[in-house]
Amino acid sequence: MEKMFCYQCQETAKGEGCILKGVCGKDFITSNSMDLLIYSVQGISVLTTKIRERKSVYNLDAINTFVRDALFCTITNANFDDSSIKERITESLKIRKDLIDFCTSNNISFPQVSQITWNGEEKDYDKIATTVGILSEENEDVRSLTQLTIYGLKGMAAYAEHAARLGYKDEDIDQFMQRAMHDITLGTLSINELIALVLETGSVGVKTMALLDKANTESYGNPELTEVNIGVRNNPAILISGHDLKDMEELLAQTEGTGVDVYTHSEMLPANYYPKFKKYKHFVGNYGNAWWQQREEFSSFNGPILFTTNCIVPPLNNASYKDKVFTTNSTGYPGFKYINEDANGKKDFSEIIKLAKKCPAPTQIEEGNIVGGFAHHQVLQLADKVVDAVKSGAIKKFVVMAGCDGRVKGRSYYTEFAEMLPNDTVILTAGCAKYRYNKLPLGDIGGIPRVLDAGQCNDSYSLAVIAMKLQEVFGLQDINELPIVYNIAWYEQKAVIVLLALLSLGVKNIHLGPSLPAFISPNVLKVLVENFGIGGISEVEEDMKAWIA
Template sequence: MNTVAVKEKMFCFQCEQTMRGIACEQMGVCGKTADTANLQDDLVGALIGLAKVLPPGNISSPLARLVLDGLFVTLTNVNFDDPAIQMVVEQVRAAATDVEIYDMQKIWHAENEDIRSLKTLILLGLKGMAAYAHQAAVLGYVDTAVNNFFLEALQAVGNDQAEQSDLLALTMKTGHVNFTAMQLLDQANTEVYGKPEPTEVSLTIETGPFIVISGHDLYDLKQLLEQTAGKGINVYTHGEMLPAHGYPELKAYSQLKGNFGTAWQNQQKEFKNMPAPVLFTTNCIMPVRKSYRDRVYTTSVVGYPEMIHIGADKDFTPLINQALALGGYSEPQPLTGINGGHTVTTGFGHDFVLSQADTVIKAVKNGDLQHIILVGGCDGARVGRNYYTEFVEAAPENTLILTCACGKFRFNDLNLGTVAGLPRMMDMGQCNDSYSAIKVALALADALNCEVNDLPLTLVLSWYEQKAVSILLTLLALGIKNIRLGPSLPAFISPNILDYLQENFALAPITTAKADLARILTPQV
């Protein structure tokens, strides 16, 4: 086996929590070591090398899947298992002749910070898009143009003579292609599992054996539900798996009982001494603590040292046996959301929201509905994220709150009542379901005969990792302006590129909930 020498130091600034708002150089705040970070760089470098030697044209399905999965492995909080990452590096190098590992330090320490900024935006957008394309591919939904774009973009990232204007254009193209990838995943999920329906989800854990499933991959959940049927084992979602309750084909399983815990970053506290195993299907795994490490399982691209990994056969027998042996709780556990609520509601996909379009349009026209605000994105542990709770709590009663992704756990157990006969808060789903919000916005603009930016609609986003970057690029590529972004701005965006985004798209950092609401709700002249 060819091995790659690892370095004592690392360089990573791909997530919102990066050290000092600059970069992690000794150890990742996410918990990855310098060795792991550098192996992930080697993997991305190998994928760039592969893209450079592949002939132009349609990429084969096995190679496309290797590229998708390879990029997905390098997302924040996905894989901490060095041997597993090294194995993927070797698979990439063996996929074609003359594959050389591109030196990622050429990007991280480029003299031109604007080139570095644009290449990083493209690369991180590709990582996020790979997650969505991966989940669609698992269900058999593939878009050749999307797969080919990965090669095009990786080649450009590895081009040391790339021009800034070309990279800027490619950044916007990344956003457009990601829209196609999200659309493909939406089609896959709705055709396989049905169209989401508004569904109230309990946060109480019932007595008896149970399994907690985290991440995003609905296919893994479906396999787990099939294998636990009739065995007296309940299944509870965690984190971004919560929206699964809205899909008819999944909620038809009676053992899918509810949701365990709050946002993903609270898992180290909430999983402590939990009498049940937990399965991680995509990203969102944190360094596993001793208090529950004997009950953690991974599958797909997720990896963590010494954890049992469930392979492609998806045989969840080890979890099932352990759940039965542990027995679960002897008494019901009435858990709550962050704000004390005992239930949350999900399943407000674009099909449902658009079925209410006439009601929304009428309410906007007669003044009953003043503004629609999408408060969505990733959650995290950094101080300042309470802004999003304060924002939702302070929003006037004649505003409608759309939300998606795990940032909603800051406020999704609040009872906001109704507006124009509709629930004031609508959870549209996972981060990839930002597509639903975009589709709704485009449809409303068409119905009201105006541009999207003329709608009484504002996006207030929280970001944490690379899927949020791909979504932001999609919004910008579609020309959507006046987005507010927080809790801090990405460290990888240079001052000049930030100026460009602010001047052309009015992208703005969040300030305070009160001040931002005042600006959003004050008519512009």
């Protein structure tokens, strides 16, 4: 029987690992191909690290781009197209050969690890891939720490990729990602050194999120308090999902004056908060909820859908919308049309616009408004008001409920938890986890909404900035002295880098749910509990008494 092994997401089978087919929908061939791609990128990373150590002159910009994309396309629910993964493997072998030739001609020695020495044609990839998977590392704790780092790097690569598409790059970030894979590949790090690498990954994760925050805000303005329409208009429309704001900008510009409206879906909701996008009168608002509800919502939307990043849910065979889905960047799905960028990094969305004009207007599934736009700049403008509310006792506690949403029934916990919170608590959120409670009538505290939405998962940086500012304002020595509870839902690898970033900032007592990661071994979990107070969740009433009362 053909097998795979993947345990990188929260929904992994039995909480242990998918071995026949991914719960996400990817088959064993695609999963194993992703393993081989990461394996090959590890070889590239060893070579680039040796070149950097020698301070040799070699333009690594294109390789940096390739590595970011290779990591990004293996994130959960991003790419199901085995052929596109194998194309990347073939490209990785060409890149590796050029690097080997350069090292050889410049007397740069490199280790003869199998990540560098393996070879084969595309017809051989499936067989080779079965030998290089996660379980090829037999030591459970080493495997746990290396995968924790790699999953953090995947999330980091996603954020770095978004920033790079806006022209913001940092060689130090790319250098670290490749050096971390170099260190993992050589297999010489002790357990303590692997733990240090995990924390360093978190530290560089903070830097990466800060870079993306700069890229987004300098390009589109600081997110601002915004009421977002969740109803529809009677025009044909395009639904854009994912995280990439550059694609959002280009789609809005190309649809202006065409009679086609644009709506956001899932993680693209925060695009509504940016001032530059508000000038487009055909930008209507947000349609629907979190990613996992897309099968129903895409059907009722009626028009075409553009995926700029994860999260794709494989459509059912009879899905009415499956011929209307387009992908771009690191995403892919067999049968979905792919939008490439030209030599100048621009994309032509005319085919999507032409299709939209032939489609009925979206079917209304709800109406009203939701409020968001509370990234760090907006919240710090309200700092005096927030501080006064804390000092007066009107706000007794902040609860960080950032992260991801997902399909498992246990995630209803987060809706119940939000509903049960006392009226003197404020929720700080970012990521699609907010769809569990952002439409609840939770009210406000002296004009401060009780749900402060900072934006996408990568905007979790804002939550860290807000916490550090409050620490400064209240003159506290330790960030953990703040009246903040961390109750974070996770699903995929971008949540992993957010977690590691918080740990690197010294944040303790973070609660993860709805289940703890399968890739955390018992011994590694013990270290996280002893040093950082990492824990899970239980029943809503019990957690409310323990954390809030």
